[in-house]
Amino acid sequence: MSMVSSRRGLPLVLSALLLAVLILSAQADVKRYQFDIVMSNMSRLCHAKSMVTVNGSYPGPTVYAREGDRVVVRVTNRVEHNVTIHWHGLKQRRNGWADGPAYVTQCPIQGGAGSYTYDFNVTGQRGRLWWHAHIAWLRATVHGAIVVLPERGVPYPFPKPDAEAEIILGEWWHADVDAVEKQGRMLGMAPNTSDAHTINGKPGPLFPCSEKHTYALQVQWGKTYILRVINAAVNDELFFSIAGHTMTVVEIDATYTKPLAASTIQLSPGQTTNVLVRADQRPGRYFMAAKPFNDVPVPADNKAATAILQYAGVPTSARYPADVPRAVDRHLLYTIGLNVDLCASCVNGSHLVASLNNITFMMPRVALLQAHYGGLRGVFAADFPDRPPARFNYTGVPLTAGLATSLVTRLSKLAYNSSVELVLQDTNLLSVESHPFHLHGYNFFVVGRGLGNFDPAKDPAKYNLVDPPERNTVGVPAGGWTAIRFRADNPGVWFLHCHLEVHTSWGLKMAFLVEDGNGPDQSALPPPKDLPKC
Template identity: 45%
Template sequence: MGCYKSSLVLELLSILLIQVFFVSLASKNVSVIDWVIKEANYTRLCSTKEILTVNGLFPGPALHLHAGDTLKVNVHNEGTHGVKQPRNPWSDGPEYVTQCPIKAGKNFTYEIILSNEVGTLWWHAHSDWSRATVHGPLIVYPKVGSNYTFRKPDGEIPIILGSWYKGDVMEIITEALSGGGEPNKSDALTINGQPGDLYNCSKPGTFKMVFDHGKTYLLRIINAIMNEEMFLMVANHTLTLVGTDGAYVKPVESSYIVITPGQTMDVLITADQSPNHYYMAARAYYGVVYDNTTTTAIVKYSGKYSAPSSPIMPSLPDYNDTDAVTSFTNKLRFLETKDHPIDVPKNVDRRFIITIALNTVACPDGSTCVGPDGDKMAASLNNISFNHPEMDILQAYYLGKEGYFTTDFPTTPLHVYNFTMDPMLGDYVTTTQGTNVTVLEFNSTVEIVFQGTNVLNASENHPMHLHGYSFYFVGSDFGNYSIKDDPKKYNLVDPPEVNTIGVPKNGWAAIRFRADNPGVWFMHCHLERHSSWGMGTVFIVKNGTTSSTSMRRPPHYLNPCT
């Protein structure tokens, strides 16, 4: 495989990372910034290719804000992720859900409105597979005059896990959707844009961090990978998780973390080992087409000592170590503070049991596709594969235009069977397609149980993400969900507040939230090929009774849909 970037882009990237590392906690006082999305020619030692970038950077530029801030980003020629955007779905980003794509040569101004998020979030494009290279950190500091719940670190470092494809990612998914089969897997996984020195051609650009002995650093970890849930370790060092998805958690000490696509984690690490060189390493957990490469960065201690011929490598969990995933996930607990109270709904107004499945749909016009039995690959929630309409759902809903969606998304599976049996019978492979959404009353309380299935022998977790909200992850287990018995296992005392969860392979996961953010909000699997196949749906949350509990008016300019 090839190696990254011209010297100019490498230099720009290292400037960006140094600025993030030494950033001041003072207010940035930034109101409007301009970004240009364009193709950049990245010359690698082994090959040359063009990729889509923001301001010529991969990963893209970091945004620094304080809790409660508002920032306008004028994007010339797409999105934000994890921000709840109170009453403001107009700047949420998903194509044909809350806006139509920005046309070539045009621009759109996103208004990023923060509420109670604190920690690490991220922004990314939400059009086809362009997020593979169009993404970056969104760092939210506590309100001016407030502090973290942990001791101020001596420094902070963004760690962005990504995917690298030799081919054009847009062509890869377009060809896969047209032919009906699986898209090509990535050719490498990356840390801050580099696969690491396990690849000879990437060795000169391997990302390196310098630690001073005795100091503590905050790693702001983002999984921007397209299709893989990841294990991450730093050899011989303990990682202390203190936040995830912009919310605090009770500190969790571990030798490794597990992070799904779409998730962010704030992790403290203390340089308490003998001065040496240590690998930070990450590799995938499970997956039918997972990229089984290992990406690395290097932690170097400052000072004089004999440098080793090779850094010390951590012993990562095996790619199929489900026990390691479960053990780590079960440790997550919400950390309540005066500014961040907990509000887990104890009573529920609307309940959903939603099956997650890989499926097939008939190849169009009687032709033969390369999916199972000559059909096209698809994915579904409650046996409905989401179809994007010709006008975005938000505009259609706001303007009262009919025919673009229906409000009959089922609250329970259309077919009830032994969801996790192996092998799965063929009767449940085929799915229907539609733009079926759910309408929620303002301030209603909602519970969703995501039930994994073994249709088409799907052997991976599903990271489910809901736009516009953080939610409480109240329980999960393996097997088929029991309405009678499993709610008794819920944690309604201190469940973590997140915006993305990994639904266990052949298991279930339950979330609860209060529908107090009016607007149109996309829910989807963050494995990108599953989302492209239709594993998503939409919640429309109605306005409250006052202007402050109602959706904001649209901006003066909206992207045209035709």
């Protein structure tokens, strides 16, 4: 088997982070990766602008580990932007210090050669995840894959593929993404949509440019490939398909799932999906395509990215049970709202804001995790409401003026090991819209979804409590709701936010404060000595 991997490709590198990875395992030799930051002058798109990258590549380097490994990542920030790295989907047991969201679990790594070492174990997880910057919109170009292999001697619970390939879906602006975000904030409106979508850093031959840069995957007839697909786009939900081929979904967000045959898969920003593809068609060249999904009547980024596929099933098992909490200690209902608030500093005199339960989350100047364990008072309140303060027909006639929101830093406190059900309810404040939500520090079970208003008297009877999908990122349908369940057994402060960066920047986020337990392994680890200070 041979693979043509013309992947790591997009534009000029402003410079970036120095990433050194050391993987230590009791079951394997020490694996060392030296990821150096360089000044590059690549040109993969028309009119390319400077960009922040890791090791001079876009997407960044793939981190390989095996279930049970310890991973040590030293990050040195050589650009002017402050930076953090989030290891998306890794549960970080008792180790929020390595989670990475800026001002939630750590202060940022300062520009000008500031550094921080992320040190964590990969426990009880295997499959495909990813890492990305978690401050402003830098994850647009600062991201890469994480591949966690099963423990040695443990087979996949599906037919072993002959080979594998990474498919990272992204989006690209002809401008500095930080400037794009700031311009939108100044105008009080949604920022400009991206200029292109990419597959492994390349837009494909349909992009209007004199030079065609295309990712190509070479396969051999009759062999089966596992494609590890990540949606690393900043704001767009994407459809992915391969002309003439059927994909079999075998894993979502690094958890095995029952096999599902599909001609097209849809991924929200932050989600990962592994699919099996058998090269059984007439030898030739076939398009792979990523195209955005749009569910609101506003100008949308409608540019498809293409790549080339070129010829040269898992039931729930005893080993991976769906341990869904049956009894629930805390029932939470969070309404998702958009609003227009007055803004004296904005050009138009107003700006768009977003809220959960009418609270627009205000990011603190001190990291929440550090404030909690450092005993700092006045940084946050631990009284985030379990339910919206006002009940109304959430998905009825559009409300052109949203309910009043407050800009505060409030966390929801959860008792250790309590079982939680969270219903995320979209609303028609300004407009209904789908929202991908990501919970740090946990996987959760998606037990129910529906359109319209959630009915606590009727809808729980329809839940799947036997074999629901297990994820770390889930989409809330436009004008509908999604119910998730998890057990709060990982102490610390854990971020919950919409994975559309434009909505996160408007305040569509909050955090859970999970208390320590009483046992020896039920409290957060002490902070690292080199933890950045704000």
